[in-house]
Amino acid sequence: MEIHMEYYLVVSTIMFFAGIYGFITRRNLLAILISIELILNSVDMNFVVFNRYLFPEQLEGLFFTLFAIGISACETAVAIAIIINIYRNIRNIQAKNLNQLKD
Amino acid sequence: MEYTVLIFILPLLTFLALGLLGTKLKPNVSGSIGTTVLGICALLAYITAANYFSMPRVDGVRETIIPLHFEWLRFTENLKIELGILLDPISVMMLVVITTVSLMVHIYSLGYMHGERGFQRYYAFLSLFTFSMLGLVVATNIFQMYIFWELVGVSSYLLIGFYYTKPEAVAASKKAFIVTRFADLGFLLGILLLSYYTKTFSFELLTSGDSTLFSQAAGTTFMGCSVMSWAMALIFMGGAGKSAMFPLHIWLPDAMEGPTPVSALIHAATMVVAGVYLVARLFPVYYLETPEVLVLIAVVGAVTSLYAAIVACVQTDIKRVLAFSTISQIGFMMVALGVSGLEGHEGLGYMASMFHLFTHAMFKALLFLGAGAIIHAVHSNEMSHMGGLRKYLPVTHITFLVACLAISGIPPFSGFFSKDEILAATFAFSPVLGITMSFIAALTAFYMFRLYYNIFWGEESSHEHTPHEAPKSMTLPLVFLAVVTVFAGFIPFGHFVSSNGEAYTIHLNWTVAISSVIVAVIAIAAATALYKKKSPVPDRMAAALPKLHHAAYRRFYMDELYLFITKRIIFNHISRPIAWFDRHIIDGSLNGLANVTQRVAYAIRGIQSGQVQQYVYVILLSTVVIAALVLWFL
Numbered sequence A: 001m002e003i004h005m006e007y008y009l010v011v012s013t014i015m016f017f018a019g020i021y022g023f024i025t026r027r028n029l030l031a032i033l034i035s036i037e038l039i040l041n042s043v044d045m046n047f048v049v050f051n052r053y054l055f056p057e058q059l060e061g062l063f064f065t066l067f068a069i070g071i072s073a074c075e076t077a078v079a080i081a082i083i084i085n086i087y088r089n090i091r092n093i094q095a096k097n098l099n100q101l102k103d
Numbered sequence B: 001m002e003y004t005v006l007i008f009i010l011p012l013l014t015f016l017a018l019g020l021l022g023t024k025l026k027p028n029v030s031g032s033i034g035t036t037v038l039g040i041c042a043l044l045a046y047i048t049a050a051n052y053f054s055m056p057r058v059d060g061v062r063e064t065i066i067p068l069h070f071e072w073l074r075f076t077e078n079l080k081i082e083l084g085i086l087l088d089p090i091s092v093m094m095l096v097v098i099t100t101v102s103l104m105v106h107i108y109s110l111g112y113m114h115g116e117r118g119f120q121r122y123y124a125f126l127s128l129f130t131f132s133m134l135g136l137v138v139a140t141n142i143f144q145m146y147i148f149w150e151l152v153g154v155s156s157y158l159l160i161g162f163y164y165t166k167p168e169a170v171a172a173s174k175k176a177f178i179v180t181r182f183a184d185l186g187f188l189l190g191i192l193l194l195s196y197y198t199k200t201f202s203f204e205l206l207t208s209g210d211s212t213l214f215s216q217a218a219g220t221t222f223m224g225c226s227v228m229s230w231a232m233a234l235i236f237m238g239g240a241g242k243s244a245m246f247p248l249h250i251w252l253p254d255a256m257e258g259p260t261p262v263s264a265l266i267h268a269a270t271m272v273v274a275g276v277y278l279v280a281r282l283f284p285v286y287y288l289e290t291p292e293v294l295v296l297i298a299v300v301g302a303v304t305s306l307y308a309a310i311v312a313c314v315q316t317d318i319k320r321v322l323a324f325s326t327i328s329q330i331g332f333m334m335v336a337l338g339v340s341g342l343e344g345h346e347g348l349g350y351m352a353s354m355f356h357l358f359t360h361a362m363f364k365a366l367l368f369l370g371a372g373a374i375i376h377a378v379h380s381n382e383m384s385h386m387g388g389l390r391k392y393l394p395v396t397h398i399t400f401l402v403a404c405l406a407i408s409g410i411p412p413f414s415g416f417f418s419k420d421e422i423l424a425a426t427f428a429f430s431p432v433l434g435i436t437m438s439f440i441a442a443l444t445a446f447y448m449f450r451l452y453y454n455i456f457w458g459e460e461s462s463h464e465h466t467p468h469e470a471p472k473s474m475t476l477p478l479v480f481l482a483v484v485t486v487f488a489g490f491i492p493f494g495h496f497v498s499s500n501g502e503a504y505t506i507h508l509n510w511t512v513a514i515s516s517v518i519v520a521v522i523a524i525a526a527a528t529a530l531y532k533k534k535s536p537v538p539d540r541m542a543a544a545l546p547k548l549h550h551a552a553y554r555r556f557y558m559d560e561l562y563l564f565i566t567k568r569i570i571f572n573h574i575s576r577p578i579a580w581f582d583r584h585i586i587d588g589s590l591n592g593l594a595n596v597t598q599r600v601a602y603a604i605r606g607i608q609s610g611q612v613q614q615y616v617y618v619i620l621l622s623t624v625v626i627a628a629l630v631l632w633f634l
Helices: A005-025 A029-054 A060-090 B002-024 B027-056 B091-111 B120-137 B142-160 B167-198 B211-217 B225-241 B252-255 B260-269 B271-281 B283-289 B289-313 B318-338 B345-380 B394-408 B414-429 B431-456 B471-489 B510-531 B537-544 B546-553 B555-607 B612-634
Strands: B066-073 B080-087
Touching: A005 B120, A005 B431, A005 B537, A005 B612, A029 B345, B002 B027, B002 B289, B002 B537, B027 B120, B080 B271, B080 B431, B091 B120, B091 B260, B091 B318, B091 B345, B091 B394, B120 B142, B120 B167, B120 B260, B120 B271, B120 B289, B142 B167, B142 B225, B142 B252, B142 B260, B142 B271, B167 B211, B167 B225, B167 B252, B211 B283, B225 B271, B225 B283, B225 B510, B225 B612, B252 B260, B252 B318, B252 B546, B260 B271, B260 B318, B271 B283, B271 B318, B271 B345, B283 B289, B289 B318, B289 B431, B289 B555, B318 B345, B318 B414, B318 B431, B345 B394, B345 B414, B394 B414, B394 B431, B394 B471, B394 B510, B414 B431, B414 B471, B431 B510, B471 B510, B537 B546, B546 B555
Parallel strands: none
Antiparallel strands: B066 B080
């Protein structure tokens, strides 16, 4: 049975909005980071799906996905490092306590 | 004759040296530096004059030499400003007059200003003035003249306000500067108009008599007068301001607040004749292109002369009397220029004007320096504090008398010759004007002898200490100038200076000469009768015509009129609304803009909470709204 492109897109949309919802509602920085990962992965999925269905003889989408995964890994590492530093400074990782930058 | 550049570079260097070293020098050192340098300048000027006037004439005409000139500023091919030195009869004559009077004033000031605070500053300013005045007379083009014209104005301002702790002196210096600046605005406009149409600043081209230069302006009119008339009349306005012509004369009497030697140098002999010099310099343009402006000059000169002579008859401050007398005599020079022609014997007025400028510079400087010696002796400017001084100040008395006789036009003193030529020129132009000028000449004799008798004769007033003769440094210039005044009339002036450069032989017009001498003698006799001994007649005359006397004493309310026009009309009805507009509309709109920005900023700054998640929420919502809008409209 042929799986239509729309099914993939539905899944990735759900993932994307789940990520956004999590980003806005979670209080913990780690949970927010996980939500960001969800958003990134949904986008990666879109790349692959569009490449596979619309331009099957080309590979740009796949390679772009690989790049995106690599960069998101770096970004996660940096984010974890920031979060650890925040914990060392204010002894918690609640997003609502992080409003020093507005001053 | 390249060395002529030294004549005015040396005073500039002196000014810089004295001005910069200032109080580091001892007063008498700086005084002697200034005086020595000026002596060298005077010597150079005499050498220049001897060399210039001994040069052979070319086709019977004295040549105009430009020993030095260079381009100073180049804006475009046509618009460039040059600096240089122009030697022709009148500029050489002015070099001699300025350096002579300035040297005398320098020597005199050694005694007069002795022990004053700011002695070095005084000498620095004197040098600056001498430099600017010399630069003015040797200017090769009208723009260079304008530059030095302003420099002269500045140094006059500095010297009038020399006693800067005295409020009257400060007010007088401001008044002099503002009034002459106002006139110079006209001068600048005139220069711009003239050079716009003729495409040149150069005096040599302008006065060459080449009418093609002015062809561009032909046919262009403004308010019923040709544009060239406007240009030349505006240039004359600048000259009228510097030369204190009615109604721009109001600064000169007040300028007497400055030290007396300064009055002698600037406000009697040199700077105030700059206007006459300007008209003489541009005389061919006036005569050939705009003869109607020459008539205006003659009328302004005559009105000024009459007005100042009447006012001088009732002033009680001796320096004010001399100031009004100066205004009146400059009026004479202007009239002579106004009635003059260009060629041959028609150029009598021009020659007479320059001659009178020369002799007047000498005897008026003498009068002012004499007045300085008197003030030095009695410490007052008021006539009522003087009287009977002839016993105490013999040298001053004799020299003052010589100058009074000269200005009254008694032969053989110099004033007789020059004034007689002016009267002859005015009679040739129109008998009415001639009679008017003769009447003014009589008034001159009258008020000068009123002054003389009130100072040296009459009742002695009580003095704090016995007045004594001034020191040698002060009497020496008096004697020198008196000698010049006695003999200057015999100079064959027409051989040196004339309207077209050709030799002009002066013939005394005996009718005019005899009648003017008779008139002067009658006026002197009247003054002798009234003022030699204390007599009740002058007071009774004043009481008989109280209004006229008071009006003349208040200088016919000219100052009040000026105050009325400036304060009541200009300040109240023009400046104040403009100030209101500036403060409330222009400033107001900008301040309003700033206020609104600030208020809005305060109002919306609560939005920035620092909560990242809130920001994302806003971003998300706005993205959705924008997406919805885009979908809706596409």
